[in-house]
Amino acid sequence: MKKTVLILLLAIATAFSQPQKSSPVNFAHLRHLTQEIVLNGGPVSIVHVYANYPDYEWVEAADSGQEGIACVDDAARAAVVYLRSFELQHDTSSLISARSLLRFVMSMEAEDGNFYNFIRRDHSINRDGKTSFKSFGWWAGRGVWALSLGYRLTKDSDVKFAGELKRCIERSLSHVEQVLGHYGQTKTVSGFKLPSWLLYESASDATTELMLGLIEYYQATHDKRVKTSVEKLADGLMIMQDGDMKSFPFGAHRSWETMWHSWGNSQSFVLAYAGRVLGDKKMIASAEKEASGFYTRLLIDGMIKEWNFAEPKKKSEFEQIAYGIRPMTLGLLRLYDATKNEIYLKMAGLAASWLFGNNVLQQTMYDSTTGRCFDGISDRTRLNRNSGAESTIEALYTLLEIEQYPLARKYLSYRKTSNRSTKEILSATFQNDAGDTLVLTMNLKRGIVQAQGR
Numbered sequence: 001m002k003k004t005v006l007i008l009l010l011a012i013a014t015a016f017s018q019p020q021k022s023s024p025v026n027f028a029h030l031r032h033l034t035q036e037i038v039l040n041g042g043p044v045s046i047v048h049v050y051a052n053y054p055d056y057e058w059v060e061a062a063d064s065g066q067e068g069i070a071c072v073d074d075a076a077r078a079a080v081v082y083l084r085s086f087e088l089q090h091d092t093s094s095l096i097s098a099r100s101l102l103r104f105v106m107s108m109e110a111e112d113g114n115f116y117n118f119i120r121r122d123h124s125i126n127r128d129g130k131t132s133f134k135s136f137g138w139w140a141g142r143g144v145w146a147l148s149l150g151y152r153l154t155k156d157s158d159v160k161f162a163g164e165l166k167r168c169i170e171r172s173l174s175h176v177e178q179v180l181g182h183y184g185q186t187k188t189v190s191g192f193k194l195p196s197w198l199l200y201e202s203a204s205d206a207t208t209e210l211m212l213g214l215i216e217y218y219q220a221t222h223d224k225r226v227k228t229s230v231e232k233l234a235d236g237l238m239i240m241q242d243g244d245m246k247s248f249p250f251g252a253h254r255s256w257e258t259m260w261h262s263w264g265n266s267q268s269f270v271l272a273y274a275g276r277v278l279g280d281k282k283m284i285a286s287a288e289k290e291a292s293g294f295y296t297r298l299l300i301d302g303m304i305k306e307w308n309f310a311e312p313k314k315k316s317e318f319e320q321i322a323y324g325i326r327p328m329t330l331g332l333l334r335l336y337d338a339t340k341n342e343i344y345l346k347m348a349g350l351a352a353s354w355l356f357g358n359n360v361l362q363q364t365m366y367d368s369t370t371g372r373c374f375d376g377i378s379d380r381t382r383l384n385r386n387s388g389a390e391s392t393i394e395a396l397y398t399l400l401e402i403e404q405y406p407l408a409r410k411y412l413s414y415r416k417t418s419n420r421s422t423k424e425i426l427s428a429t430f431q432n433d434a435g436d437t438l439v440l441t442m443n444l445k446r447g448i449v450q451a452q453g454r
Contacts, residue, residue, distance in 0.1 A: 024399045024412075025085070026371035027094075029392050030078060032056070035070075036100065037123055039107045045100035046070035046119065047078050047393075053385035056372070060121065068118030068126045072108045072139040074389040075101045076146035081397045083149045088404060095153075099161065102150045105143045106168050113171035115140040136175040137199055141210030144172050148216035155220055169217055176214070176229050183232050186239065190310035192258050195236035204240045205255040207233055208266035208327075215274050230274055237267050238286045242309065244293050246444055249309045251293030253286075258310035262303065262324030268295070268331030276338040284338045291335055291344065292449050295328055296442045299350050300419050300428040302360065319384070321376040322365065322394040325354050329398050333405065342407060346438065346451040349411025350430060352402050355395055358415040358430070366395045414438060 033048045048070055050059035061067040082098035085091050108116045108125065117139040118126040126132040132139075147165050155162040185196040194202040199210060211233050218226040240254040252260050253267035268287040275283030298304065303324065308314040332348035335341070350358065355366040355373065363383055366373040372387040373395035402408045411430070417437075419428035427441040430453075438453035 022368075023403060024366070024368040025396055025403065026368050027085075027097075027396065029056070029371035029387060030081075030389075030396060031097075033058070033389050033392065034078070034097070034101075039104065039119070039123060042103065042107075043100065044104035044107055045075070045097065046104055047074040047101070047389045049074060049390075050386065050388040053387070056387055059388075061118070066120070067129055067131050068120045070104075071118045071132070072105055072115055072143050073117060074393065075104045076139070076142035077393045077397070078389070079105065079146040080149055081393055081400060083146070083153055084397070084400055087153055088400065098150060102146060102165065105146055106164065108139075109143065109168050109171065110134050111171070113173070113175055115143050115172075136172070136179075137203075138206045138209070140172065140175070141199060141206055141208075141213065143213075144169060145209050145213035145216070148213040148220070152216045152220035169213075173225070173229075176210070180229060180232050183235075190258050192242065192254065192310060193239055194257060195239045197232065198236045198240075200256065202240065202254075203256045204237045204253055204267055205261070205264045207237065208270045209264070211237075211270045211274065212266070215270070215277055219277060227278065230278065231280070234271060234274055234280070234283050237271060238282070240267070241286055241290065244289060245442065245447055245449075246293075248312065249294070249307070250297060251289035251291075252307075252309075253290055254309060255306075259306060259308055261306035262327070263305075263321060264323060264327060266327040266331065269327055269334055272331060272334035272338045276334070284335070287331060287335055288339070291332060291347070292442075295332065295347065295351070296440065296449050297426065298328070299347060299440055300426050300442065301421075302416075303354065317360075318379045319376045320354075320359065322355065322373050322391045322398070325351060326394040326398045330401055333401055333408065336405070336408075343449060343451050345405050345408040346411055347440070348402060348405070349408040350414060350438070350440065352398050352408070353412050353414050353430075355398065356412050362415065366399070371396070411438065 034045050036043055036045050048058040049061040052059050060069050079098045079101040082094040085094035114134045114136050116125050116134050117132040120126055147169050151162050151165040180197050182196040187194050198204055199206040211230055214226050214230050243249045244251050255261045255265050268290045271283040272287040303320050305316045305318055329348050329351045332344045336344040357364050360380055361377055361383055373391040375384040375386040375388055375391045378384050413432045414430040417429050417431045424445040430438045436454050438451055441450045
């Protein structure tokens with residue numbers, strides 16, 4: 001008996017003496033932004049929208065009038081991050097945080113399955129603001145995403161809570177069916193084909209966040225209605241894709257009508273994820289086309305904010321934000337999951353390295369000691385040092401996911417040192433402080449992307 005105890009103690013001591021891999025994920029600032037309040041007679045958690053440099057105290061949102069202090073947009077995304085932390089790291093404290101945020105999201109759903117977005121300083125619901133009115137759009141899509149992931153992760157361990165989540169999700173599905181009532185209808189704007197069965201008719205960006213929820217719900221229920229909805233919405237996303245590696249706009253999925261923007265443009269993320277779950281090679285191929293033709297160009301030439309493909313000269317480089325980095329990074333990670341092609345892990349690491357200085361300012365955007373992520377790069381000389389909910393959540397989500405892949409994590413410290421462009425070859429060299437290099441190359445003649453080095 002004594003020998004057994006001694007062996008056990010030695011094993012524990014050995015485990016604690018081993019160097020532990022430090023995680024860049026730090027929830028401290030997100031916890032600072034979070035407040036527990038009473039809403040509809042019960043305790044819920046909210047996430048304050050803004051926190052400004054230098055003291056990072058809470059600031060009310062007023063970008064579109066007096067919006068409020070907190071919203072479903074941020075609470076739902078924070079819940080997703082905590083739920084993934086629970087799923088990936090078995091962190092029960094993250095599940096507790098997620099549950100309280102999900103209760104806020106549920107409280108903001110109307111009986112008809114639409115969602116409000118903001119609450120005011122007095123904790124009343126903003127029912128008529130243009131970023132908060134009852135509807136089935138951006139904040140509803142994010143709400144369904146969080147509720148569905150919550151349902152998948154709690155349906156076996158907490159039947160009562162999962163039942164509440166399911167009732168909320170089911171209420172919203174009638175609105176998905178209403179959107180899909182236009183399935184097959186298209187129109188053309190400036191020569192670009194638009195589907196009419198996405199949120200806001202052609203908003204593939206907003207639709208991706210809804211689809212991420214539907215995929216989670218399908219995995220939990222195997223509901224054939226939901227599977228069909230995902231497939232039809234994916235058809236719409238793929239109509240919004242144009243060009244290939246060699247032809248403009250290089251396989252990018254448009255965000256809305258003729259516009260592409262980096263923030264929230266999660267088409268490759270959702271198509272690779274859905275393609276793997278549903279066994280649909282066409283979806284995965286669409287994600288690969290964007291990754292090879294468009295994402296590679298962004299990594300080589302530099303990030304941009306938006307681009308009007310109908311007027312190619314209308315391209316904006318700034319503002320660059322973490323919400324533009326997360327969709328690309330997770331799209332590449334999910335592509336690796338679907339294809340096992342390691343080039344996507346290397347590209348994901350390079351994409352996320354924007355957070356650690358691989359950007360136009362060579363500025364570290366995320367501080368792992370505080371958990372803050374700066375709100376953005378305003379232009380080639382200015383950094384926005386505020387740290388609100390969106391940037392914080394998106395950075396944490398990016399890093400939580402990428403640290404699951406050692407090969408991707410390896411490239412977080414790399415920065416671009418040079419790039420070159422010819423008629424047939426586009427390439428960039430990335431290097432870390434130790435002098436290790438990685439060369440990312442797009443060979444247009446052969447139609448391939450390569451990442452060579454160490």
